[in-house]
Amino acid sequence: MQASLNHYCLSIPPVDRQAGQEAARYLDTLTKPKGSLGRLEAIAVQLATITGQVKPRVSPPGIIVFAADHGVAEEGVSAYPQEVTAQMVRNFLQGGAAINVFARQIGALLEVVDVGVAQPLEASGLVSRKVRYGTANFLKEPAMSQEEAVAAVEAGIERAEALIKRGIKSLIVGEMGIGNTTASSAMLAAFLCGEKIRGSAELDTEVIGQIQGVVGPGTGLEQERVNHKRSVIVRALALHRPDGNKPLDVLSKVGGLEIAGMAGAMLAAAKHRIPVIVDGFICTVAALLAVKLCPRVSDVLLAGHRSQEPGHQVALSLLDKEPLLDLGMRLGEGSGAAVAFPLVEAACRMIGEMATFQSAGVTDGEGA
């Protein structure tokens, strides 16, 4: 790993387990039967461990949408053409996309970052950190160099730090990139299969089955084209043999620039003890990447929702995270995380504002 990124990862502090224990004890003094607020209580405890505050805050939230293109899109692996990435970036800047609506609903600061859109983009409000004009087609060559991969991760760190300086108390990362479920499935397969992809002379049928199991319809491919997408991913992994234990090897060979940016933003959130609400499939693969770069990142992550994309459950299981919502969504942009945000806010308000048995003069139950 490049020295500066390695240094950054090593500087990420542990969370505060003691604050979590204190929060758990405090929850039992509030005017409710013990444990009766279910997972909201667990969320409050996690937020306390992340922030070190028994009464944590998550508002205002910040949302960063990272946009980039994928050379592998030319293999016909998406239901939409590549130009939709740039068109949707303009839509984000005009306030008309789903994430704009949800950002307004939850009072979030929203930033859109071009880390690698395949065409020149200049628009008011767009943050340009273009590392290159889209990745290369990884069916033929590595998606990007390791230097480019690191540059995109560092762009994510920089943008998250800028929002944190502006006062956000939680972070949602989203993405836009036609073809990025192909990159995400390839990365997830590399993390999942590890040695079996890196080592063996030929990919055996069991490994091929495992790879195929994490590939789905993305924006809405028909079954026949999902099969084609599977074949593209299997061939790309057989060509590059990424090492699942080397996150930058996986990212540079079969990854994406927006996935790198999202991972960088998560590293920055962990460094500054800011909770991250993870979105769908692509975002969760970025979370896996961030956790591979620095395992401590896992402690600051909450899974917002379960996407319909089949590989998402596999990625969530690898992270050992249970999502808050399961609404059959598969949009991306950070939309599922933004919709989940009010639950996280509810957990904060509950621990922050509820009366205790003592302050309200309510008689506590047994074992108080």
Ligand SMILES: O=C(O)c1ccc[n+]([C@@H]2O[C@H](COP(=O)([O-])O)[C@@H](O)[C@H]2O)c1
């Ligand atoms: O977040 C998800 O779970 C999700 C699942 C499927 C598709 N997407 C979005 O759709 C785009 C990628 O789909 P595709 O088919 O082009 O690979 C990208 O812009 C993502 O934001 C997002």
Ligand SMILES: Cc1cc2nc[nH]c2cc1C
């Ligand atoms: C229209 C459209 C909007 C999106 N938002 C995130 N991914 C997307 C993919 C498409 C195709």
